[in-house]
Every structure is written in C-alpha cells, then in structure tokens.
Amino acid sequence: MTAKKRILSGMRPTGRLHLGNLHGALDNWIQLQEQYECFFFVADWHALTTDYASPGQIRQNTWDMVLDWLAAGLDPEKSTLFVQSDVKEHAELYLLLGMITPLAWLERNPTYKDQQQQLEVKDLSTYGFLGYPVLQAADIIIYRANGVPVGKDQLPHVELTREISRRFNFMYEKEVFPVPDPLLTDVPVLPGLDGRKMSKSYGNCIYITEAEGTIQEKILKMMTDPARVRRRDAGDPEKCPVFDYHKLYSSQDEIEHVADGCRTAGIGCVDCKKILIGNILTRLAPLREKRLHLESNPEKVKEAIRKGNERASKEVRTTMEEVRAAVGLGHSMFQP
Ligand code: TRP
Ligand code: SF4
Numbered sequence: 001m002t003a004k005k006r007i008l009s010g011m012r013p014t015g016r017l018h019l020g021n022l023h024g025a026l027d028n029w030i031q032l033q034e035q036y037e038c039f040f041f042v043a044d045w046h047a048l049t050t051d052y053a054s055p056g057q058i059r060q061n062t063w064d065m066v067l068d069w070l071a072a073g074l075d076p077e078k079s080t081l082f083v084q085s086d087v088k089e090h091a092e093l094y095l096l097l098g099m100i101t102p103l104a105w106l107e108r109n110p111t112y113k114d115q116q117q118q119l120e121v122k123d124l125s126t127y128g129f130l131g132y133p134v135l136q137a138a139d140i141i142i143y144r145a146n147g148v149p150v151g152k153d154q155l156p157h158v159e160l161t162r163e164i165s166r167r168f169n170f171m172y173e174k175e176v177f178p179v180p181d182p183l184l185t186d187v188p189v190l191p192g193l194d195g196r197k198m199s200k201s202y203g204n205c206i207y208i209t210e211a212e213g214t215i216q217e218k219i220l221k222m223m224t225d226p227a228r229v230r231r232r233d234a235g236d237p238e239k240c241p242v243f244d245y246h247k248l249y250s251s252q253d254e255i256e257h258v259a260d261g262c263r264t265a266g267i268g269c270v271d272c273k274k275i276l277i278g279n280i281l282t283r284l285a286p287l288r289e290k291r292l293h294l295e296s297n298p299e300k301v302k303e304a305i306r307k308g309n310e311r312a313s314k315e316v317r318t319t320m321e322e323v324r325a326a327v328g329l330g331h332s333m334f335q336p
Helices: 019-032 044-051 055-072 089-100 103-107 110-118 132-141 152-171 212-221 241-249 252-263 269-295 298-327
Strands: 006-011 037-042 079-083 147-150 181-184
Touching: 006 019, 006 132, 019 037, 019 055, 019 147, 037 055, 037 298, 044 055, 044 132, 055 079, 055 269, 055 298, 079 298, 089 132, 089 152, 089 298, 103 152, 110 132, 110 152, 132 152, 147 152, 152 181, 212 269, 241 252, 241 269, 252 269, 269 298
Parallel strands: 006 037, 006 147, 037 079, 147 181
Antiparallel strands: none
C-alpha cells in the first residue's frame, strides 16, 4: 500500500461561515478527508497581518469558525484540525525561510499590491504583511504536504511556496521538503443577496448555521432578474442570483420547472423562492442542529482541537529537527 497523499489547507478566522465559504472551500475539504491524510487549520497569525491594530475579534472568530467546520462535517477523527498559533514551529520555520527568500519574490507578489489597495484604511506597508506568503509557505511545507486545495486567488502563494521549497533544498543540499501542488477548487462564485459576490464585508451573506426564519426572510428579499417587475413580466433565470442557488440546492425537475416558469411568467418570484427556501433549509438543518449541540458541549470542541494541535505538533517536531540540522543549527552544543 502506498502512503496516502497529504493535503493541507488553512482559512483565516472570519467567524461564522457563509454559503460562499461552504461551497467554495469547506465542502471540498469534507470530501478530501475521505481519501487523503488531511491537515486543516485556522490561520490566526495570518489574520494578524491585516488586523494587527484591532485583533480583538480573532479569538471569537476562531471559535465560531471551528464550530462551523465541525457542524458542516469536518471530522476530527479523520482530519487533523488545529490552530496555527498553537503550533509555534510555524513561526520558527517562517523565520528560517525568511533568510532565504529574496525580497523581489515578495514585492512582485500580485496579492501584496492588490490587498494594499483594497484595504486602504489599514496600513499594510508592514514587514509582516510583506511576509504573508512566507508564513503560508512555512504552514504548508512544515507538514510536507503534497496537495494544497485553494481557490484561484491563492495560486500565487502556492507558486511562491514551491519556489521557496526548491530554494531551501538547493541551498542546504538536502531534499527536506517536497514541492507541493495546488489543488484548484474550481467552483463558480456564489452571488450574495444583492447579486454581488457573497462577502462578509458587503453584508450580503447567508450564514450556514443561521436561524431558519432569518434565512427565509433573506431569500424572500433577495434580488431577482430586474426585468420581472410585475408578476406577469417574463424573466431570464440566467440573470437571477436566485437561480444560481437553485442549481446548487434543487433537483433537476425543480430547476427545469422554475426556469420555464420564469421565462413564461408561469410562476412568480415568490413561488420560485419558496421552492428554494425549502431545499436550503433541508440541506442546512443538520448543520444548525450540530452547531447547537456543539455550543452546549464546548468541552467536546476544545478536546477535538487540542488533539489536533497535538497531532500537528508531533508532526512538525520531526520536520524541524531535520530543518535545523540542514541549516547547521541542530542540537544545541550547550545541551547535554
Ligand atoms: N492565505 C490563505 C487564505 O487567505 C489562508 C492560508 C494560510 C493558507 N496558510 C495557508 C491556505 C496554507 C493554504 C495553505 O485563504
Ligand atoms: Fe429569479 Fe425565480 Fe424570479 Fe426567475 S422566477 S427572476 S429565477 S426568482
């Protein structure tokens, strides 16, 4: 039997997850854990690179995100689930990788400039923010991961990780690290309630463990094809974000029924949305129940993550011994 391929990915702690997170990343992780040896972690140090001036939410967001992970089906028996800042070796490797990473590689990183412009209110001309991808490289190679499931926006970071990994092996003349492959999760962007990309900062999200009444209300208010002003106006489902949701949550028959009804004005938007609401609520009910269960059993959650942290720590201990030896700073000469 060949060893299972090792998969690793991280998420910055953004708090409760929304449907965009579920379909964009989490569902994919949940699938992967059936086949691979998986490591998934909360990138709380990465959150600090942008939120260093107001880090107050990071702990609560970490808790909320972990609960949603478990509620959605990440299984601590199958995957190693842990918190980045609980495994200090990430920081040590980050420091060592910093020594060999040319500044030019970081300065030409497209997300560096993009983010600086997008998050204008925050001062991101910091050393920590420039080093974001070096920390990410450390996260990945410290577990000697083979595959990194990420969205398109993260591809430059995985590419940089590959270059840093090769450079380390070359510099210290030892194949310490494998060169990881990105596993592109190619899912269409889920529109939010207003038709733009679903994002916390737009306030257009449906959360995966939200109350049923709230989900229903939100969908009833959701944007539709603007051509359907009156009930008798025909519409085009391809111009309607509600239809994007039907494609994810409804049966083939229902999809055909609403598409046809929309084009012929045979059904109204409320009828169309009611079918969707039923399907979304059915899909999310078990997640919400699981979340409530976890909220009343916080010890269970802590135990799961504590175990994950331990497994992760054990794993990095061996890697770091090899790394220190490779750079010539192995076992301290002053220790017995
Ligand atoms: N930068 C990633 C994001 O914003 C999060 C992340 C941090 C990550 N370390 C990682 C993803 C390692 C994959 C592997 O989504
Ligand atoms: Fe959108 Fe459905 Fe209304 Fe068509 S009928 S515009 S798909 S909500």
